[in-house]
Amino acid sequence: MKENLLHAELSEGTHPYAAGGTHRHLGEFDQEFSAVLGRPVRVQFTPHLLPMNRGILASVYVRGEPQAVHEALARRYAGEPFLHVLPFGTVASTRSIRGSNFVHIGVVGDRLPGRAVVFAALDNLAKGSSGQAIQNANLMLGLPETEGLMLAPMFP
Secondary structure, three states: OOHHHOHHHHOOOOEEOOOOOOOOOHHHHHHHHHHHHOOOOOOEOOOEEOOOOOOEEEEEEEEOOHHHHHHHHHHHOOOOOOEEEOOOOOOOOHHHOOOOOOEEEEEEEOOOOOEEEEEEEEOHHHHHHHHHHHHHHHHHOOOOOOOOOOOOOOOO
């Protein structure tokens, strides 16, 4: 663990990291958005560390008509048990998924024509490391993908 990523070092502040297009998951973002939209997509992404114990909220800016981006995501993830695309114009929040294996995705229009902002919220412990490991083990062992993972979020 890097000292600058410890909660005690981040407390009472917000810190961007992997700025300038250096985040290790950008290739995956480009790949999956391109697959969903059926055309090449390159996203701009700068994550921010917040003084909270768990949760990730991504704000991803993409070119495309906002309603079309929303519809493509809703179609693609309609059958996924852990991914929920929120109604158009609704933003995702970490408090709505805390302690769960769920991911909430929201899409809003940007003030610039032909641009959309996609928000994705997940619990980096439950959906991140541990939840993803259980989900993958379930699939590898022939169990239902959702086995042991359908816990309700810890809200409030």
